[in-house]
Amino acid sequence: MEAxxxxxxxxxxxxxxxxxxxxxxxxxALQAAREAERAVASGNHLGPLHGVPFAVKDQFWTRGILTTxxxxxxxxxxxxxxxxxxxxxKGAGAILLGKLNMSEFATGNSVYHHWGTPRNPWxxxxxxxxxxxxxxxxxxxxLCATSIGEDTGGSVRNPANNCGLVGLRPxxxxxxxxxxxxxxxxxxxxxxxxxxxxxxAVTLQAIAGYDPKDSYSANRPVPDYRAILEGDLKxxxxxxxxxxxxxDFVQPEIRETVSNAISHLGELGASIDEVSIPLMPYTAAINxxxxxxxxxxxxxxxxxxxPQDYDHNVRTxxxxxxxxxxxxxxxxxxxxxxxxxxxxxxxxxxxxLALPNSSEPAPLINxxxxxxxxxxxxxxxxxxxxxxxxxxLASVPALAVHCxxxxxxxxxxxxxxxxxxxxxxxxxxxxxxxxxQQSTSWHTRKPPI
Amino acid sequence: xxxxxxxxxxxxxxxxxxxxxxxxLSEVTYNINALKELLDDLNPPGLDQVEPLxxxxxxxxxxxE
Numbered sequence: 001m002e003a004x005x006x007x008x009x010x011x012x013x014x015x016x017x018x019x020x021x022x023x024x025x026x027x028x029a030l031q032a033a034r035e036a037e038r039a040v041a042s043g044n045h046l047g048p049l050h051g052v053p054f055a056v057k058d059q060f061w062t063r064g065i066l067t068t069x070x071x072x073x074x075x076x077x078x079x080x081x082x083x084x085x086x087x088x089x090k091g092a093g094a095i096l097l098g099k100l101n102m103s104e105f106a107t108g109n110s111v112y113h114h115w116g117t118p119r120n121p122w123x124x125x126x127x128x129x130x131x132x133x134x135x136x137x138x139x140x141x142x143l144c145a146t147s148i149g150e151d152t153g154g155s156v157r158n159p160a161n162n163c164g165l166v167g168l169r170p171x172x173x174x175x176x177x178x179x180x181x182x183x184x185x186x187x188x189x190x191x192x193x194x195x196x197x198x199x200x201a202v203t204l205q206a207i208a209g210y211d212p213k214d215s216y217s218a219n220r221p222v223p224d225y226r227a228i229l230e231g232d233l234k235x236x237x238x239x240x241x242x243x244x245x246x247x248d249f250v251q252p253e254i255r256e257t258v259s260n261a262i263s264h265l266g267e268l269g270a271s272i273d274e275v276s277i278p279l280m281p282y283t284a285a286i287n288x289x290x291x292x293x294x295x296x297x298x299x300x301x302x303x304x305x306x307p308q309d310y311d312h313n314v315r316t317x318x319x320x321x322x323x324x325x326x327x328x329x330x331x332x333x334x335x336x337x338x339x340x341x342x343x344x345x346x347x348x349x350x351x352x353l354a355l356p357n358s359s360e361p362a363p364l365i366n367x368x369x370x371x372x373x374x375x376x377x378x379x380x381x382x383x384x385x386x387x388x389x390x391x392x393l394a395s396v397p398a399l400a401v402h403c404x405x406x407x408x409x410x411x412x413x414x415x416x417x418x419x420x421x422x423x424x425x426x427x428x429x430x431x432x433x434x435x436x437q438q439s440t441s442w443h444t445r446k447p448p449i
Numbered sequence: 450x451x452x453x454x455x456x457x458x459x460x461x462x463x464x465x466x467x468x469x470x471x472x473x474l475s476e477v478t479y480n481i482n483a484l485k486e487l488l489d490d491l492n493p494p495g496l497d498q499v500e501p502l503x504x505x506x507x508x509x510x511x512x513x514e
Contacts, residue, residue, distance in 0.1 A: 278493070279493060282487065282491055285483075285484060285487040285488065286488075288484070289484060289488075303467065304466075304467070315473060316473050316476040316477060316480065317480075319462070319467065319469060319473055319477050320477045320480040320481060322462070322465055322467055323458065323461040323462050323464075323465060323467065323469070323477065323481070324481060324484070325461070325481075325485075328481075328484060328485060328488060330501070331488055331496075332488065333501035334496055334499050334500070334501060335488070335491065335493075335496065336501065337499045337500070337501055337502055338493060338495060338496060338499055340502075341495075341499075370472065370476065371476040371479050371480065372479075373479060374452070374479045374482045374483050374486070375483075376479070377476075377479040377480050377482075377483035377484075378483040378486065378487060381483060381484065381487060382487075
């Protein structure tokens with residue numbers, strides 16, 4: 001009860017600066033907290049999440065609670081059932097504090113936020129990361145104990161990177177998509193964003209597992225993720241992805257910080273080698289084609305009837321996906337298959353891939369919509385977005401863990417080491433991140449808000 | 450390969466029942482020509498030998514904790 005009240009009070013005090021929440025479910029949270037307290041007192045303890053206040057990206061259905069997808073289009077949408085992720089967290093005894101702000105329909109290029117511009121608690125002028133922006137900002141600012149985001153091309157990992165957290169994009173199929181507003185069906189998956197890898201593991205434990213309501217749900221046993229965290233890294237093979245760490249667009253300070261983090265894994269017992277994913281530099285464009293083509297049909301009716309209700313850039317992206325020539329899409333699908341083969345080939349040699357999650361610290365908040373040349377459009381389809389998209393295309397798990405700070409315009413901004421692994425090696429990635437956090441202190445620093 | 454013109458992109462829109470108007474017509478044209486240019490130049494070895502496959506692979510030997 002105290003934990004829920006303390007978080008609600010802090011939301012009242014701080015969130016006016018951050019805009020991390022779209023909806024705060026105060027009354028429902030207090031009621032659920034009272035019930036949790038009674039249950040624990042009577043000996044019905046449900047586990048480590050019982051009574052823990054969490055918040056969720058406004059992309060997941062919540063029964064009787066507004067679910068906007070960050071859009072004006074869904075400004076009145078109140079689902080009559082919970083997404084599977086929500087019902088499982090509630091079933092584990094977690095307390096829903098509210099719905100978190102996000103880029104419109106989980107896109108990467110939106111500028112206007114219909115529910116207020118989410119801001120980074122480390123520097124209010126900077127982006128907390130797209131598209132699970134509120135999940136990053138609220139978790140970093142202690143406005144929830146743990147949160148849920150959704151990752152289509154990096155949307156869980158980028159807020160973790162920008163806000164100094166741990167974010168896991170699980171293996172496709174491990175977490176149900178039922179009741180999650182879609183962005184790109186073949187790339188989407190919900191995942192935890194937390195302050196520690198252990199919190200991520202506990203959150204993942206609640207949401208992972210087979211769901212017959214999701215046709216791509218994996219019907220396989222879910223391991224005990226918290227138990228996997230223990231041990232050491234002796235014998236672990238880590239592969240530095242050359243096209244990531246040494247890419248010319250990665251800022252030198254980021255490269256140095258991430259290199260130090262990888263060296264630290266070596267000090268913990270891992271062996272470090274270099275590997276190559278030659279197609280990685282092109283994955284931003286290939287991912288973009290998949291996302292826009294798969295998103296466009298979901299918006300077809302509204303693009304005709306309510307075009308003015310979209311963010312300018314989002315409307316452009318969905319229109320692009322609507323008219324993209326079929327042979328271009330087919331070529332992108334074939335390239336996706338080659339990328340997957342390259343990712344799987346290097347994962348035959350090593351256990352975990354390591355690279356920067358981003359090429360730069362959190363950027364300043366963009367306020368200028370529009371694209372003004374083909375070259376500008378190309379720039380948006382390359383660079384930092386290539387670092388994360390490969391693992392969405394390959395359907396493998398990937399994780400961002402805060403690994404230090406870089407100074408940008410006088411501010412210390414967090415940056416993250418990205419790890420990726422074989423399908424269903426989510427627990428191993430959490431273990432590496434956990435052991436890294438256990439022997440470093442980056443995660444103990446708090447943003448100045 | 451030459452860039453598509455705005456008129457050609459407008460026709461692509463009409464083919465699927467969408468009327469593209471400015472400023473979105475110009476921006477969609479930039480986007481499509483950017484993607485076209487990026488992919489036209491990208492022909493790695495093996496591209497002609499692969500087919501798109503389902504998103505979850507039966508790579509069982511890699512499927513281990």
